[in-house]
Amino acid sequence: MFHADAPHLRILRLLRDEGAVSRAELGDRLELTRPRLLAEVERLVGVGLIAEAGMAASRGGRRSTLVEIHPRLRFAAVDLGASSIDIEVVNGRLEPVATYREAADIRSGPKVILQRVNELLAKARIDGAYERLDGVGIGVPGPVSFRDGVPVSPPIMPGWDRYPVRELLAREHGCPAVVDNDVNIMAIGERHGGVAHSVDDFLFVKIGTGIGCGIHLGGTVYRGIDGCAGDIGHIQVDANGPFCSCGNAGCLEALFSGAALARDALAAARAGESPALAERLAGAEELTARDVAEGAAEGDVTCIRLIREGGRRVGGVLATLVSFANPSMIVIGGGLAQLGHVLLAEIRSVVYRRSLPLATGNLPVVLSELGGRAGVTGAAVLASDMAFEQAS
Amino acid sequence: MFHADAPHLRILRLLRDEGAVSRAELGDRLELTRPRLLAEVERLVGVGLIAEAGMAASRGGRRSTLVEIHPRLRFAAVDLGASSIDIEVVNGRLEPVATYREAADIRSGPKVILQRVNELLAKARIDGAYERLDGVGIGVPGPVSFRDGVPVSPPIMPGWDRYPVRELLAREHGCPAVVDNDVNIMAIGERHGGVAHSVDDFLFVKIGTGIGCGIHLGGTVYRGIDGCAGDIGHIQVDANGPFCSCGNAGCLEALFSGAALARDALAAARAGESPALAERLAGAEELTARDVAEGAAEGDVTCIRLIREGGRRVGGVLATLVSFANPSMIVIGGGLAQLGHVLLAEIRSVVYRRSLPLATGNLPVVLSELGGRAGVTGAAVLASDMAFEQAS
Structure with a gap:
């Protein structure tokens, strides 16, 4: 062998x-x-x-x-979202020894955000989480050149294009660093410690502020030639659909994502179509996916319809990807996974109906097990892999 | 390293x-x-x-x-189409020393077809093309379990499901044999001796009787968990479209493929919409893609429209796949590649307009260089790889 x-x-x-x-x-x-x-x-x-x-x-x-x-080993795992910083310091078994989470706007730019990351890591050292780090892994919400360790033309990250994230983190902490796309690290995390444990070929679909897909093929993440493989949020699903932040019309994430759902929920509340949403809007300035989830749980027909329509859109794209990639599992994660089984049922129904029977004969479509921890878990796996590789 | x-x-x-x-x-x-x-x-x-x-x-x-x-080495490369058998016997440099091509209906079943393959190979031996074979590679027009060497639920190949193709060929010729999907071997062939030479990440899109896609990622063919990755012909592109041989409605290949184009050309000729097609239909019982290609070359508006509509359908699916897989090249092959630059221009236009700009910044969309020889070339590469691996 x-x-x-x-x-x-x-x-x-x-x-x-x-x-x-x-x-x-x-x-x-x-x-x-x-x-x-x-x-x-x-x-x-x-x-x-x-x-x-x-x-x-x-x-x-x-x-x-x-x-x-070695019980002394420590890795830093960082998951940057559009509006959050999640950090875990983990030991060599990848068990968390310190956890930090705070709101932060990725649009503040790399200097501000990375300085805050370094401050939080300095605090972790003072708190006794580590003496020195053996590796840093970081995920960012946009395309990444994995080889170069830099974001590449990330649409929602102004100022980050080709910013030397890996080099600066490696220098600051005196250890190997690795940068990847946020959905890729979620897929890696879910495979390490979640529902996709030891599954070689699966898709991790993140439905949150935006929509993205981590592609795990043959036991490894497939990143594509420019690092933007899996960027399925801007697939056009309706040429007559609403405009998207990318400038095109009818992209998947313009039709269904955290932002799109909030927009549609607000419209439904104002139009008097949903008692549950109207009640939640009274005394609030806006609605969120959580309001829709709660409304659906109470049986509000409009909330259920919004989730099902979204699931149908996502399912249509996934049916195409299943015919193309023939994976052995689909994992649904990200903030909108909280919409739960109504969403899942609709996605499953479309995927099973519209993909090749051979490809769906044994294709679980399941929710992420790690939820909000998938990203930091994957970043820790990447950081340790990188450190181990450099120990040759 | x-x-x-x-x-x-x-x-x-x-x-x-x-x-x-x-x-x-x-x-x-x-x-x-x-x-x-x-x-x-x-x-x-x-x-x-x-x-x-x-x-x-x-x-x-x-x-x-x-x-x-060794100059004595010989491999047999077989490309089974829906209606044809192509065979090359090649030397160790994969140069053809004998070539056979004849019509055959894959629906005749595995016994008849494989017996004919063996007869043609026996003829090649009598003709002096080889004394003994060192490997046999064969491509079939349907999903294949590469590991087991058998077709799996192939829709257009009645009687072939799980038929032991590899085992029978290996026993008959006393050498290693390998079975793969026809589009996969075309992709392998195009990478070995065609336009995708040494390209690691590309899609080979075959548009012929049906539509399929060979997925070459990270230097190797990706076959999916059930061997049906790349089966893009049955992606639904229009819920209100015509019925497909698979039983669903609006599949890509029900809208554009050799069969679909012949059907649409016949309808246009009968409706008096196309002088070029009407002229070709006079004295013939049916029309083919070649008639449409010739009509388009003469400037017939309906022929050009049929090709552009088809290109738009294919381009729409490919735009989705480009956003998903971020390949470095798309190669268009199969019988309908003869539609040439009108088709290519339309596919390009849709892909470039509807995929991520980052993914299309440097994405050639090109015609196959090997044409009808792509399949046997890839089968020869696979056969030799298999023989070399078993020489450990």
């Missing part, structure tokens, strides 16, 4: 994902010869990435010693 | 694709140490896959001996 990844990477990932393991079991699991394994383990102990962890239970012969990912 | 492919595979592929190379150059190009390279070459000479080919020109020091893919 021929493995694409170097032995040290496979050892580190296994210890990260499964905890303390004996040398004997490591050798068996990774199909490494004993001398090769012992040499690699010794080297990784030497560079401080793994540590001894006592004796394993006996397997009959001589007892084997356990090794684990 | 860490290579995913074993050294013997890389040596064999380089010699297949580039001809005789000196041992010294092989070592340099493949970044193999001299002892490792010499051992691999000796082993491959021993098993009859490569042969000595004289002395190289001096590079200053001792002259290095050339090696080449």
